[in-house]
Amino acid sequence: MCMSNxxxxxxxxxxxxxxxxxxxxxxxxxxxxxxKNPYSYQDLSQLFYGKQKDSIKKNWSCPALxxxxxxxxxxKEIWDSRTDFITGxxxxxxYVFQQDIYNYLSGIIEDIVKKNSKLxxxxxxxxxxxxxxxxxxxxxxxxxxxxxxxxSFAKYREDIAFVIAHELSHNIFNHADNFxxxxxxxxxxxxxxxxxxxxxxxxxxxxxRLKKVFExxxxxxxxxxxxxxxxxxxxxxxxxxxxxxxxxxxxxxxLDSSDIQYKQPLQKPVxxxxxxxxxxxxxxxxxxxxxxxSTKNYNFRDTTGLQDSLKTHPExxxxxxxxxxxxxxxxxxxxxxxxxxxxxxxxxxxxxYDNMSLTACLYRIxxxxxxxxxxxxxxxxxxxxxxxxxxxxxxxxxxNAISVTPKEYISQNYYELQNMLxxxxxxxxxxxxxxxxxxxxxQHQTADAKGLKNFMSTMILDPTDSDxxxxxxxxxxxxxxxxxxxxxFAEHFKKK
Numbered sequence: 001m002c003m004s005n006x007x008x009x010x011x012x013x014x015x016x017x018x019x020x021x022x023x024x025x026x027x028x029x030x031x032x033x034x035x036k037n038p039y040s041y042q043d044l045s046q047l048f049y050g051k052q053k054d055s056i057k058k059n060w061s062c063p064a065l066x067x068x069x070x071x072x073x074x075x076k077e078i079w080d081s082r083t084d085f086i087t088g089x090x091x092x093x094x095y096v097f098q099q100d101i102y103n104y105l106s107g108i109i110e111d112i113v114k115k116n117s118k119l120x121x122x123x124x125x126x127x128x129x130x131x132x133x134x135x136x137x138x139x140x141x142x143x144x145x146x147x148x149x150x151x152s153f154a155k156y157r158e159d160i161a162f163v164i165a166h167e168l169s170h171n172i173f174n175h176a177d178n179f180x181x182x183x184x185x186x187x188x189x190x191x192x193x194x195x196x197x198x199x200x201x202x203x204x205x206x207x208x209r210l211k212k213v214f215e216x217x218x219x220x221x222x223x224x225x226x227x228x229x230x231x232x233x234x235x236x237x238x239x240x241x242x243x244x245x246x247x248x249x250x251x252x253x254x255l256d257s258s259d260i261q262y263k264q265p266l267q268k269p270v271x272x273x274x275x276x277x278x279x280x281x282x283x284x285x286x287x288x289x290x291x292x293x294s295t296k297n298y299n300f301r302d303t304t305g306l307q308d309s310l311k312t313h314p315e316x317x318x319x320x321x322x323x324x325x326x327x328x329x330x331x332x333x334x335x336x337x338x339x340x341x342x343x344x345x346x347x348x349x350x351x352x353y354d355n356m357s358l359t360a361c362l363y364r365i366x367x368x369x370x371x372x373x374x375x376x377x378x379x380x381x382x383x384x385x386x387x388x389x390x391x392x393x394x395x396x397x398x399x400n401a402i403s404v405t406p407k408e409y410i411s412q413n414y415y416e417l418q419n420m421l422x423x424x425x426x427x428x429x430x431x432x433x434x435x436x437x438x439x440x441x442x443q444h445q446t447a448d449a450k451g452l453k454n455f456m457s458t459m460i461l462d463p464t465d466s467d468x469x470x471x472x473x474x475x476x477x478x479x480x481x482x483x484x485x486x487x488x489f490a491e492h493f494k495k496k
Contacts, residue, residue, distance in 0.1 A: 032374040032375050032376060032444070035375060035377065036446070037346075037446070037448070037484065037485045037486075038098055038100075038343045038346055038347055038485070039096055039097070039098045039099075039347070039485055040483040040484070040485060041482070041483055041484060041485055041486075041487035041488060042483060043096055043097045043098060043485075044093040044095075044096055044488060045089070045090040045091075045093050045094065045095035045096060045097070045127075046090060046091050046092070046093050048096075048097045049090045049095065049097070049127075052090070052125070053086075053087045053090045053091070056083060056086060056087060056141075057083060057087060060079075060082075060083045060141060062075065062076040062079040062080065065181070066184075068188065070188045071184055071185060071188040072184075074183075074184040074187050074188050075180065075181065075184035077184075078180045078183055078184055079180055082139060082140070082176070082180065085139075086139065086143075089129075093130075093488065094129060094130060094131075095127045095128055095129055095130065095145070096128055096130055096347065097128065098128060098343065098347065100339065100340065100343060101128060101148075101151060101340060101343060101344065102126065102128060104151075104337070104340050105126060105128070105146055105151075105160070105164070106126060108157065108160060108161050108164055109123060109124065109126060109144075109164060109168075110123065111161070111243050111245065112161065112164065112165055112168065112239055112240070112243045112245070113168075114243070115239075115242045115243040115244070116239050116242050116243065119172050119239070120168060120172065122142060124142045124143055124144050124168065124171065125141075125142060125143040125144075126143075126144060126145075126146065127143065127144075127145045127146075128145070128146060128147075128148065129145050129146065129147045129148065130147075130148055130347065130348070130351045131147040131148065131149055132147070132148065132149040132152070132348045132351075132352070133147050133149045133150075133258075134147070134149045134150050134152075134153035134154070134255065134258035135147050135149065135150060135163075136150055136163050136164065136166075136167050137167060138167040138168070138170035138171045138175070138176060139176055140171060140174070140175075140176030140177045141176075142171060143171075144164065144167045144168065144171065145167075146160075146163070146164065148344045148347055148348050148351075149258075149344075149348065150163060151336065151340055151341060151344040152341055152344045152345050152348060153258050154336055155254070155333075155335065155336065156248075156333040156334060156335060156336060157333070157334040157335070157336060158240075158245055158246050158247070158248060158251075158331075158333050158334065159248075159251045159254075159336075160336065161240060161243075161245045162236055162237075162240060162247060162251060165235075165236035165237075165239040165240050165245075166232045166233060166236040167232075168236070168239065169231070169232040169233075169235035169236045169239065170228070170232050172235065173228070173231060173232065173235070175228045175232070229319075230319075230322070233319060233322070233323060237323060237326050246328040246331030246332070246333060247323075247326060247327055247328055248327050248328065248331070248333065249319075249320050249323040249324045249326065249327045250320065250327070252316040252317070252319045252320035252323070253316065253317070253320050255316050256315075256316035256317060260409065262360065262363055262405065262409070262410045262411060262414045263409075263410065263411050264367065264411060265411045265412065265413050266366055266367070266370060266411075266413040267370040268370075270286055270413060270416045270417050270420065271283065271286075273366050273369065274432075277435065277436065277439060278435070279431070279432055279435050279436075280428060280431065282428075284423075285419065285420040285423045285424050286416035286417070286419050286420050287416075287419060288415075288419050289423065345364070345368070346377065348364070349361055349364050349365065349378075349381060350381070350485065352364070353381065353384055353385065353388070353489075354488055354489055356388060356392070356400070356401045356403070357403040358385050358388060358389055358401050358402055358403060358421065359402050359403055359404070359405070359414070359417060359418045359421055360403060360405070361381070361385060362382065362385050362417060362421070363413075363414050363417060365378045365381055365382055365385075366417075376441040376444040376445060377445075377449075379439065379441040380441065380442075380445055380449050380453075382436065383433075383436040383437065383439070383453070384452075384456070386429065386432045386433045386436055387433050387436075387456045387460060388401060389401055389402075389421060389429060389433075390426075390429050390430055390432070390433040390460060391456075391459070391460045393426050393429055394426075394460075394465075398421075398422070399422070402418060402421045402422055404418060404422075405418065433460070437453065437457070447481070448481040448484035448486055449486070451477055451480055451481050451484075451486075452477065452481075452484075452486045452489070452490075454477075455473050455474065455476070455477040455490060458470075458473040459473055459474075459493065467495070468495075470493040471493060471494055471495040473493070474490040474491070474492075474493040474494050475494065477490045478490050478491070478494070
């Protein structure tokens with residue numbers, strides 16, 4: 001029986017991934033022992049939030065608001081889809097419980113709730129999303145979700161407090177619940193039905209006319225959502241001031257750059273990060289080989305003016321201009337603890353690897369090295385990347401694992417690295433994998449990291465490429481290291 005393959009992104013449901021970090025190349029004499037893994041396998045949402053998932057299904061029952069049966073039926077469909085979204089995300093391990101990060105975020109929420117008890121009668125349910133997007137979201141039902149990407153991106157506690165206050169404001173205004181009502185009413189309205197019937201009755205350009213019907217609905221929805229965002233911004237500032245938490249409008253300007261992926265250049269040529277491990281390197285790997293027009297002199301134009309990818313949000317510069325007068329001038333800001341950001345970064349990198357987004361994952365590791373980070377965990381992850389790429393190449397899935405990003409959204413260094421992973425010959429890729437298996441950093445690794453290395457070696461070097469061999473190796477790892485966060489990876493190779 002074939003098993004789901006985490007080395008093939010097309011076979012897995014990938015979570016969105018984007019944001020920037022800043023990072024350092026190390027000599028083996030400077031290597032620091034790998035620190036304890038940030039969470040255990042049992043902290044993933046499928047296991048940790050099992051009871052909450054059942055509680056949501058039980059308690060989020062759709063209210064009977066409409067006498068019209070069709071409207072009530074449509075409303076229940078939309079309501080249930082929200083419940084399915086959350087419970088499905090829990091089952092897919094999109095969320096994780098990490099004690100330090102949870103305590104940090106929970107402390108911010110408590111500060112806001114305590115001083116705004118009339119508006120927020122009870123502390124909301126908090127979930128931590130593994131997404132790298134610098135974002136958070138409210139889904140109604142007194143629940144908010146904060147992405148790991150926000151913790152990695154934000155500079156100050158006050159930045160995170162504003163985002164949380166913004167999402168709390170959405171819940172106070174009942175934006176999610178009201179949207180479900182509006183959608184149900186629109187989809188069962190005479191106007192909507194007449195629009196569809198007019199399209200069906202027409203003889204020409206049915207597709208174009210049908211597209212306009214849905215575009216009209218999407219446009220109205222987007223417009224209303226932008227109003228909602230402005231309302232949420234305004235109330236968030238009130239919540240912060242009531243809580244004696246400073247507000248700084250310049251956060252919007254920093255946020256405006258959060259969606260531009262991997263624009264930060266590396267501090268050294270790509271080649272030097274690999275020759276530091278005594279690995280071979282050919283310069284042509286980084287130059288895209290193509291027929292016709294040359295790509296060697298591609299102009300990496302500035303894309304910082306691209307529209308904010310959070311389409312429901314107003315432009316960050318507009319938000320800055322509207323709220324500048326409300327900023328607390330000369331207020332003291334508290335930096336996000338380095339330990340919190342380090343934990344979030346590791347969790348993001350591991351999640352990206354488990355989703356087989358290898359170029360982005362490797363780029364983040366090189367950025368960490370630029371920052372002077374000597375934790376040998378990043379060397380361990382570099383090994384995992386080339387192990388994954390080598391396996392993928394043998395399975396004819398190399399291109400998918402690289403997860404190619406358009407040139408407009410990346411730095412020249414990222415583009416070179418992407419080209420390298422595409423073009424490095426299979427024989428040299430095998431040399432990279434085997435060379436990294438014998439590096440000095442392994443003496444600093446934890447037992448489960450070494451166990452994962454052995455599991456991957458069994459899986460990759462098995463000449464028969466047998467699912468049975470992989471399943472036996474996976475079971476052995478899961479039995480030996482049952483609490484390791486790396487169990488998530490081994491689970492993909494269990495026999496179904």
